[in-house]
Amino acid sequence: MILDFNVNGRDYSIEADARARLIDVLREDLGLTGTKEGCGEGECGACTVIIDGLAVNSCLVMAHQTRGKRILTVESLKQDGELDSLQKSFINNGAVQCGYCTPGMLMSCKALLMRNPNPTEHEIREAIEGNLCRCTGYVKIINAVKEVVKESKAPSEEDHHE
């Protein structure tokens, strides 16, 4: 069965099993192994990707349900060899330790910032409530998102003062 969809800005038309989940196709067929599988039942969020602007567990959606949709994985964040500001902030804030939750955590935060560039701490916490991290204790992750928000606001505030 042919699946037509767009992943990270590129159109694909591939043969995919009806029983394959999105994460299976991303990792096995497209070689996009940045997306991780943890629990396989929607608890841990390591497999989070963005489908048409919304954060979704790629282990709980069938690949063929994404026909015609636009999917973003963690590989989409780096542009022209440069990390996304969110990735840089994760590094600067020590928000990555073992790293297994990081791709999912980044995509949940990215989905939030795409919809709401100025989230409150409560909104950040809610956005990552479906992402488990056993290393950092979340505080550094939340700080990383807050820093991105603060930096993205900074230039316009300067403009305003001028």
Place this chain on the structure above:
Amino acid sequence: MSNMIMKTPASIDELVMCLKQSDDNTYLLSGGTDLIIKLRNSKIYEGTLIDLTGIDDLKQIKYNAEYIKIGAAATFNQITSNTMLIKHAKCLVQASSQIGSTQIRNAATLGGNIANAFAGADAIPALIALDAMVTILKSDKTTYTKPIDEIIKGSRKNTLYKDEAIIEISIPIANDNCISAFAKLGSRSRVTISKLNIAATAQVKDGTIEAVKIVLGALGTKAFRALSVEKAIENKDISEALYTAFENELVKQVDEAIPNRSSLGYKREAIRGLAEDVYFDLFGSMVRKVKCHD
């Protein structure tokens, strides 16, 4: 490669064609957050999946003067952001906002939650309290509508035949005196499966509870109306004393519902917390008003 086939209807007419060919190995796939786990855990490698999420009509939330009509494939995040539902079906919005995580709420659907008929489901008690009606499409293209309570048979059991699909959930728009609330208890505060939940709707006039529905979930195999609790507070004036009666009656209801379960000792205490949450969410402002008059 598995021996699974996926059908992807784009309209109700195409769905009817798919339903005509349904057999015991046919599965209706909506948000997938329950079914995909079931297919994997049960090692199901053959059969037919019918994906409902490609039918735009099933993803809409519409309303007329009498009903809010929620398409079966509308997600919980669509429900939580719908202004009509926030106004007229607060308990459903509260329940929906506490289901799983952001990722789950972006995928999981109301129709799927009903069909899955899990005893600890959060939306079902809210829908019972709101007198929701469920419209079902048959493979001969006719439809029929039943109260939500009659669709749920027991834990993981619904009354649907293999060639039927839930297409719409209708919630009657009550008058402005109607209020509602939902509360749940799980092993943690968020992203948790209910160990106990409660939904309530009430009509209040001049400080008196004129009509009330109290529905308990995750207590036995299916959610049910706690009639003795309703009777204890119906046609009574809102007060803190009435709260005590409400709480005690709920404890009795738990004793009656699960007399031989090992969880009884925990749940008969836990219900007190939910009683407080839901009573003061419903009537809190009025309890204070009554006190001021004193």
